[in-house]
Amino acid sequence: MYDAGKIITGLLIGIGLVSFPFWYNQGKVAPPPELKMDTPVIQQMKEKQCIEPTPYMRANHMELIDSWRNAVVREGGRLYVASDGKKYLMSLSNTCLHCHSNKDKFCDRCHSYTGVSPACWSCHVVPKEMKG
Ligand code: HEC
Ligand code: HEC
Ligand code: HEC
Numbered sequence: 001m002y003d004a005g006k007i008i009t010g011l012l013i014g015i016g017l018v019s020f021p022f023w024y025n026q027g028k029v030a031p032p033p034e035l036k037m038d039t040p041v042i043q044q045m046k047e048k049q050c051i052e053p054t055p056y057m058r059a060n061h062m063e064l065i066d067s068w069r070n071a072v073v074r075e076g077g078r079l080y081v082a083s084d085g086k087k088y089l090m091s092l093s094n095t096c097l098h099c100h101s102n103k104d105k106f107c108d109r110c111h112s113y114t115g116v117s118p119a120c121w122s123c124h125v126v127p128k129e130m131k132g
Pocket of ligand 2: 045
């Protein structure tokens with residue numbers, strides 16, 4: 001009646017998925033990769049901070065980008081007002097990658113560590129002069 005092997009495999013996969021946020025957030029078992037945040041633009045900043053507070057960005061940048069895309073594509077919006085009142089152009093290439101110009105040592109490095117590979121760069125430009 002029941003295939004014990006399949007059930008156990010299913011359970012193990014389930015536990016893996018459920019516990020992902022815990023081992024990802026704690027990062028005690030395998031230390032996270034070193035992220036390079038000293039790009040030329042960031043070096044120039046007096047207060048080195050992201051659009052929103054870092055813990056928020058770490059956990060929610062995908063939702064933020066997604067809401068930008070929806071705002072631009074569906075509503076034609078372009079300006080994002082951050083929680084501290086600063087305004088930013090809603091753009092992956094021109095805003096995120098303006099500061100984080102080292103996509104490969106920042107975005108990509110963390111994504112390959114966490115096993116995600118957002119397929120955005122076939123359409124969205126990685127500014128050439130900023131690569132590396
Ligand atoms: C098939 C091509 C394509 C792919 C793949 C794609 N996009 Fe887009 N995206 C577009 C187009 C076209 C627009 C509209 C551009 C405009 O109006 O400025 C857009 C707009 C956006 C915007 C708002 C404006 C801007 O320039 O940033 C964001 C943010 C965005 N996409 C994020 C993403 C993310 C994140 C991914 C990957 C998960 C992605 N897109 C994958 C084509 C694509
Ligand atoms: C004005 C410059 C600037 C812009 C624009 C910017 N960032 Fe940041 N970002 C920073 C700085 C500086 C930090 C490091 C803050 C710190 O040291 O706590 C950072 C931190 C982060 C982190 C956290 C890294 C970690 O420590 O885990 C993520 C994720 C991130 N940014 C993603 C993005 C994304 C996605 C966008 C576009 C939606 C973006 N950033 C736009 C400057 C910027
Ligand atoms: C500190 C680690 C970290 C950094 C740095 C980081 N990301 Fe992510 N990103 C993640 C994780 C983890 C996910 C998957 C989250 C999930 O699936 O819920 C993700 C998911 C995404 C997604 C959604 C993927 C999809 O297919 O829906 C996009 C888009 C994205 N990141 C863009 C960026 C960009 C652009 C940068 C650099 C400016 C960046 N990220 C930097 C950890 C990071």
